Amino acid sequence: MVGSKLFRTGVTKAGVTEVAPRLAEFEADVQGLVDAHMETLLSVCLLASEYGTGPVHGGRIDLLGLDENGSPVVVEYKRGVDAGVINQGLFYLAWLLDHRAEFERLVRDRLGTIAASQVLWNGPRLICIAGDFTRYDVHPVREHRRSIDLVRYRLFGSDLFGLETVASVSGGIHMARRAQRQAVARTAWDVQGTSMMEELAGAVDEALLGLGDGVNRVERKQYRAYQRLRNFACVCPPQRSKLLVYLKVNPARVELIPGFTRDVSGLGHHGTGDLEVQLRNSGDVERALHLFRTSYAEA
Structure with a gap:
């Protein structure tokens, strides 16, 4: 190339x-x-x-x-x-x-x-x-x-x-309508999580969008997808005490840590990706950054 x-x-x-x-x-x-x-x-x-x-x-x-x-x-x-x-x-x-x-x-x-x-x-x-x-x-x-x-x-x-x-x-049919839809999507997320979880979701959003140029975010009811040409991360709405992120990383190529990373290949879940990452605090986001970068590089 x-x-x-x-x-x-x-x-x-x-x-x-x-x-x-x-x-x-x-x-x-x-x-x-x-x-x-x-x-x-x-x-x-x-x-x-x-x-x-x-x-x-x-x-x-x-x-x-x-x-x-x-x-x-x-x-x-x-x-x-x-x-x-x-x-x-x-x-x-x-x-x-x-x-x-x-x-x-x-x-x-x-x-x-x-x-x-x-x-x-x-x-x-x-x-x-x-x-x-x-x-x-x-x-x-x-x-x-x-x-x-x-x-x-x-x-x-x-x-x-x-x-x-x-x-x-990324684009939309009309910018005003797009902003309105995103506001609705944020509200749907906000009611499901505590303020701490909302802050955690914001930190993950910033980390994923900051991985490089050309990262697009797609809002769906069940998840947020972050894509280059393909999805590289899908983030589900915050739960009471954790945030789930699914990455397109081969689970066999990483060390799985109970309570942090899990192989979900073959298991049903919202979004795409075979590696589940469970985030509970800002320290977990730091721990997950190398996995975010790996998935981004392979997308």
């Missing part, structure tokens, strides 16, 4: 050999690879590929999906650098907002009635995957009111594929 280098170790006397990055020969090669592994790469459930938007719009959306928080997703692909990919994606995002019932029918047919009733319309996402982007792409995205991710891809050798987030912004 641009700005990054990949090396194979132990294959020559020199010890390392650089694996040169390359673009796909055809756009369809990138789309086919990502579509086939959409949930692993982007944590998005594929609903439809090459979806026709009808005679009025007269186009085909590369991919329609639903992310792990229930937000609708439009994905657009370009093999190389193409200034039109963002505008094309925004065009289809506008179509999506005008055809909510049609999208919810897709969700119902693919995932069932419950999933269709829980679609989160306050933050539909556009993900643009391309060979590269210019600064003229990145700047307007950061000024936009929509949720947009610009993702650069590269192929390495014969079997390595890389994705790098170039820019990521």
Whole structure:
């Protein structure tokens, strides 16, 4: 990837050999690879590929999906650098907002009635995957009111594929409505916890948002999700004496401490992630920071 280098170790006397990055020969090669592994790469459930938007719009959306928080997703692909990919994606995002019932029918047919009733319309996402982007792409995205991710891809050798987030912004349909929704969400959290737990939730929020640029927070009734391209942390509303955070960290790779960390793979819980972290005070937040960073780095 641009700005990054990949090396194979132990294959020559020199010890390392650089694996040169390359673009796909055809756009369809990138789309086919990502579509086939959409949930692993982007944590998005594929609903439809090459979806026709009808005679009025007269186009085909590369991919329609639903992310792990229930937000609708439009994905657009370009093999190389193409200034039109963002505008094309925004065009289809506008179509999506005008055809909510049609999208919810897709969700119902693919995932069932419950999933269709829980679609989160306050933050539909556009993900643009391309060979590269210019600064003229990145700047307007950061000024936009929509949720947009610009993702650069590269192929390495014969079997390595890389994705790098170039820019990521969160948006809402209208800023006033978004602020109102967040105020309602805060109230829902406040009534469930003591003031100490509310302060603890604020410290966790600050720690997770401060891990790096492009961290988006998604408010759901059952949890708050913190995401880059994918969720890396989900925080449940405060309980009487503790706050539960779920991270996308392999529990087998950390030392589990009773009363602090727990393997919840295979156990039902709100949000996503197999490692549960139980926080009871500010000291626990400090103890958990390295786990937060690990999950952030892998998202």
